[in-house]
Amino acid sequence: MRIAEFELERFFARWEFAVRHLLCASDVEGWPMAELVALADDETAALWRDLRLGYTESTGHPLLRAEIARLYEAIKPDDVLVFAGAEEAIFCLSNVLLEPGGHAVVTWPGYQSVYEVGQATGAEVTLHELRESDGWALDPERLIAALRPATRLVVVNAPHNPTGMLPSPAEWALVTEELARRGIHLLADEVYRFLELDAADRLMAGADAFERGISLGVMSKSFALAGLRIGWLATRDRALLARCAAFKDYTTICSSAPSEILALIGLRAREAILARSRRIVEANLDRLDRLFLDRADRLAWVRPRGGSIGFPRLLDEEPIDRFAERLVEAEGVLLLPGSRFGFPGNHFRIGFGRTDLPEAVAGLERFLEAG
């Protein structure tokens, strides 16, 4: 397989562990290990204490799959397949569903692998562009108009990376009902699910919406446990899941034994985990609201409706890549220029899941003040 470089990951490979403040991270501040283990119930504490470091079940630990299934209405433990992060799930699913002659429609700008892996299979991919002039909203009619007889997969990421877009229930129903009618698979990339700014805006999960709906979940974002590298696909289409499981034999075969138990602890304690994530995100958004109000002369944004990231715009003449470079040199604060998404103009990704955001924003403000 020939595949283009993952621009965002190459950028992070250069900067992620070399800067003082990552003001563009997409995850929520990771849990300290000891605090996570302290959340274990009697059963998971024993599983952790007695853990043997052998191979694990390739579909995922049965208790973990059962806990994941509880996140959905219509999903049973056997409708869940565990992966090494969401990234591996995207890779396997795209390879299983797409091939030369096939076609996919994918929201864009976005996480590159959701369209790049599909393209690398030889399939044709239509990018469903979100536009700032529409408040980054999904356009169900335009998306449906892009479907073809050869369309095998539609990928919608919501809450969306990088814009924070979240469709309304009516818009979501238009998409899911049309795909159900046509028998097209939907990959609902829900890695930021449970971080809706208004919980009432939470959408029906893709896996609950119809038989060929597939939910993509992960411990990395809302659950603030990116280091576990545990993700999953959930779908009632068991034949598809079996094909993904067979493909996974050529990637990781099975998950890390400690990570599975830690993910189980985290999911059973999800009320506490998600409450902490929401507290961090809400406090940071208040701070960002002040920044965008105070610096409306230089910065503009569409306030995200969910997730832990947004896609503001620098209003200066200076290209965002140059601005970001000077900022990181001067203040050690990293922004992610929109060019890393292949997106034109002066947008950049800002992340508000990290607890050092107040210091990072102070650095950005000092830099704006200076010139």
Ligand SMILES: Cc1ncc(COP(=O)(O)O)c(C=O)c1O
């Ligand atoms: C929309 C989206 N999907 C999938 C992923 C992959 O998640 P992970 O890195 O935990 O595998 C990311 C990570 O940034 C993402 O933003």
